[in-house]
Amino acid sequence: MSTENTTRVELLRSDDFAQYLLHDARQIKQILRSLVEHRALITTYLPTGNQSFLTAILALIDNEERVVFDVSPDAAMNRRVASTDELVCATQLDGIKIQFALNGIQEVTYQGRDAFLANRPERLLRLQRREFYRLVAPVTHALTCLIPVPQEDGEPRSIEARVLDISGGGMAIIAPPEDMDFIPGMEFDGCRVNLPEFGPVSVRMRVRNVFRLTNRNGVEVLRVGCEFVDLPNSANNLIQRYIFKVERDRNARERGL
Known part of the structure; x- marks a missing residue:
């Protein structure tokens, strides 16, 4: 063959995963707010190399068009994050697997602590418990x-x-x-x-x-x-x-x- x-x-x-890919800004913002409220841990992958770290979304700002997320305790990892074009994020919430990408990453200070700022994801994949991309x-x-x-x-x-x-x-x-x-x-x-x-x-x-x-x-x-x-x-x-x-x-x- x-x-x-x-x-x-x-x-x-x-399986047709297109039905689980969200584009609606209101739906995406609602899910991001839930991740903030539940303090969900997010595994974040860098685009090159076998590198990842755990983070959490701290807040949504600028009419919820920007995402503030926590830094890594590893200073070297933070330098790599600050210089990357995109991060891929994966987490779970109430048994639902969630994946999205963050870009436009900047180093900022949020409420007196080091943090990263990124654009709100334009697409978000939401899969049921037994579904995987x-x-x-x-x-x-x-x-x-x-x-x-x-x-x-x-x-x-x-x-x-x-x-x-x-x-x-x-x-x-x-x-x-x-x-x-x-x-x-x-x-x-x-x-x-x-x-x-x-x-x-x-x-x-x-x-x-x-x-x-x-x-x-x-x-x-x-x-x-x-x-x-x-x-x-x-x-x-x-x-x-x-x-x-x-x-x-x-x-x-x-x-x-």
């Missing part, structure tokens, strides 16, 4: 996963599967049907997802669903939907960094930069 054809299949099978793997590079499969002699062998999409909650892979039988509920420990430019990340995953797909040449493959099990924060941060970078690069290409 060609990469282009697979991408089209995945777009059809993927899903990145369809780029056509420009291969995203693969090595899956250790136990054998009767005790020596596991590894199956290399192509990753179709990935999120903080799991991924979908393509595997030849003759490699092994994937059954919902099966778990695989020590799987290694190779993230281009970021390196490998080790995950434990559980099979959720299996589909048989046939491409135009008549070759049958398995599409296996998996969820991550007990994903460490370090692994999640690396996956999120990869997703954010790919999306950033895509947006830059679309703008002709």
Whole structure:
């Protein structure tokens, strides 16, 4: 199956997250006010490198068009934040996963304390408890996963599967049907997802669903939907960094930069 054809299949099978992307300024301001009122902790990712820090929104000012958020206790991190073009923020509120980007970042003093100031996000992604933003793997590079499969002699062998999409909650892979039988509920420990430019990340995953797909040449493959099990924060941060970078690069290409 060609990469282009697979991408089209995945777009059809993927959940439509557009319905969760908010553009209305009033709705976005309401959610931001709730984050302030609940003092929600926000994981904030820098656009380059595997770097993130915890912060909180302190206030909305200038008719709620500007966002004041707390600095990091790490002075070096604050210098990087002050010089970046954009930050990607992720948090949860009442079981709802929220993501948005901040730009126009400035160093300020707010109520006698160091803080950052940014423009109000123009878009905000609000997902239910079990929903995650899903990145369809780029056509420009291969995203693969090595899956250790136990054998009767005790020596596991590894199956290399192509990753179709990935999120903080799991991924979908393509595997030849003759490699092994994937059954919902099966778990695989020590799987290694190779993230281009970021390196490998080790995950434990559980099979959720299996589909048989046939491409135009008549070759049958398995599409296996998996969820991550007990994903460490370090692994999640690396996956999120990869997703954010790919999306950033895509947006830059679309703008002709």
